[in-house]
Amino acid sequence: MPSSAGLGEPVVAIRGVTPDVKALDPILISGREVLPLVEGGKGINVSNGESSGAWAAAGGVATFSGVNADLYDENGNRIDMVYHGKTRTEKHHELIAYGIRGGIAQARIAHDIAGGNGRIHMNVLWEMGGAEQILEGVLDGAKGLIHGVTCGAGMPYRVAEIAARYNVYYYPIVSSARAFRALWKRAYHKYGELLGGVVYEDPWLAGGHNGLSNSEDPRKPEPPYGRVAELRKTMVECGLGNVPIFMAGGVWWLKEWEDWIGNPELGPIAFQYGTRPLLTQESPISDAWKQRLLTLKPGDVLLHHFSPTGFYSSAVKNDFINELCQRLDHQIPYSSECVGDHEAELPIGARKRIVWVTPHDRDRALGWMNEGFTEALRTPDSTLIFVTPDKAEEIRVDQVKCMGCLSQCMFSNWAQNEAGTTGKKADPRSFCIQKTLQNIGHGGDVENELMFAGHNAYRFGADPFYKNGFIPTVKQLVDRIATGE
Numbered sequence: 001m002p003s004s005a006g007l008g009e010p011v012v013a014i015r016g017v018t019p020d021v022k023a024l025d026p027i028l029i030s031g032r033e034v035l036p037l038v039e040g041g042k043g044i045n046v047s048n049g050e051s052s053g054a055w056a057a058a059g060g061v062a063t064f065s066g067v068n069a070d071l072y073d074e075n076g077n078r079i080d081m082v083y084h085g086k087t088r089t090e091k092h093h094e095l096i097a098y099g100i101r102g103g104i105a106q107a108r109i110a111h112d113i114a115g116g117n118g119r120i121h122m123n124v125l126w127e128m129g130g131a132e133q134i135l136e137g138v139l140d141g142a143k144g145l146i147h148g149v150t151c152g153a154g155m156p157y158r159v160a161e162i163a164a165r166y167n168v169y170y171y172p173i174v175s176s177a178r179a180f181r182a183l184w185k186r187a188y189h190k191y192g193e194l195l196g197g198v199v200y201e202d203p204w205l206a207g208g209h210n211g212l213s214n215s216e217d218p219r220k221p222e223p224p225y226g227r228v229a230e231l232r233k234t235m236v237e238c239g240l241g242n243v244p245i246f247m248a249g250g251v252w253w254l255k256e257w258e259d260w261i262g263n264p265e266l267g268p269i270a271f272q273y274g275t276r277p278l279l280t281q282e283s284p285i286s287d288a289w290k291q292r293l294l295t296l297k298p299g300d301v302l303l304h305h306f307s308p309t310g311f312y313s314s315a316v317k318n319d320f321i322n323e324l325c326q327r328l329d330h331q332i333p334y335s336s337e338c339v340g341d342h343e344a345e346l347p348i349g350a351r352k353r354i355v356w357v358t359p360h361d362r363d364r365a366l367g368w369m370n371e372g373f374t375e376a377l378r379t380p381d382s383t384l385i386f387v388t389p390d391k392a393e394e395i396r397v398d399q400v401k402c403m404g405c406l407s408q409c410m411f412s413n414w415a416q417n418e419a420g421t422t423g424k425k426a427d428p429r430s431f432c433i434q435k436t437l438q439n440i441g442h443g444g445d446v447e448n449e450l451m452f453a454g455h456n457a458y459r460f461g462a463d464p465f466y467k468n469g470f471i472p473t474v475k476q477l478v479d480r481i482a483t484g485e
Helices: 048-057 088-115 131-141 157-166 175-186 187-195 225-237 254-260 289-291 318-329 359-370 388-401 435-440 462-468 475-483
Strands: 027-029 032-034 038-039 062-063 119-125 146-152 167-173 200-201 208-210 247-249 269-273 303-306 310-316 331-333 346-347 353-357 374-376 383-389
Touching: 038 048, 038 225, 038 475, 048 062, 048 157, 048 374, 048 388, 048 475, 088 131, 119 131, 119 157, 131 157, 146 157, 146 200, 157 167, 157 187, 167 175, 167 187, 175 225, 200 225, 208 318, 225 247, 254 269, 269 289, 303 318, 303 353, 318 331, 318 383, 331 359, 353 359, 359 383, 383 388
Parallel strands: 038 062, 038 269, 062 119, 119 146, 146 167, 167 200, 200 247, 247 269
Antiparallel strands: 027 032, 208 310, 303 310, 331 383, 346 353, 374 383
């Protein structure tokens, strides 16, 4: 994991405001003309059937999360995910089975609430554990209830084939024209008639996992217009000039994007909202989470590289994120033998085994130990991080309890293969993403869990719509957005 995990304050793109906003004309999405307003899918249980059903009922495109979606009993009570398997592989299959049943349940709820209005999409992370099995299982068990599949977090080549098997539209999430071209050439050209749209997700402004490539600087955000224009140019070359592009990440007031609406260079455009739907009455997040959103200030969301997926992601800077940053601050390189400037002995662990570090780093390490950070944990990059005994035990337990929620995990070294491992050392600089997202999604402490959010989340506190702590219904929010604000 690179040392740039904590990347400071990204530049927030605030565009020029005009007094009048062009009318939002309906566009064709997933076989029906609807408002070009899309609810972004947020993983685990943050976009569920109730919130997405309400968005569709308001005439837009709703998206519920197909990532380990909640399952309910006959009385409407949530069924806790309890693992009975002894191995990671056994728990991995249990999680997939639960996810399929939960996804079907959320699709049914969304369908019932929508009442035939709007469109209902399902969001899947391609790098989640069992992504293909879950997608197929939910589409099979909820036939006719889901109109489209949105998929990102990786290069989802097979999502088109799977969607076509169930005659639903698919919507890849990309952050560059180059990524879309690769998907189109390798697989999507075979199923072009069901490509419902392409989601351009701004990798510097969107919340959750972002698609920054190795050639892009996380500290130097690029304006989205040129990147989306390049995406449209690529789509035109592929014969997709009339396929909508969903602009996602950094969208707040539509009057700030007026030059995108009806722009022939960009073609059909819809606007996707991931962060704003968090603060609605139908949103399933806790009241504490909602209140925390109203207090955010510019710079309170951090683009970082801690996720066990290996992707960059954006989350609120709270005690959870601060502790992960602290692990990097308490990090030094080491060698198993005396070589080069690694000439100072440092005893670590219960057995006081000797590793070799620079004299300067030895002094730093001894200082951290004196402050209570006595446990030295080895990383895959031949470095040591120093944490408290309690944190070291938490990391160890979380790694042991891994349930295979990802296709491969840097934190636990799980991989979705016959060996059940990446073959690499587990990385203690990361965390169990399933644990923390389940915790915060079900009422956990907002200061000590991962809280994904887009970089414009601070605008909740400045937007007059939310004055005096007002929390709208989804219908009120959609109506407000349609006015330009």
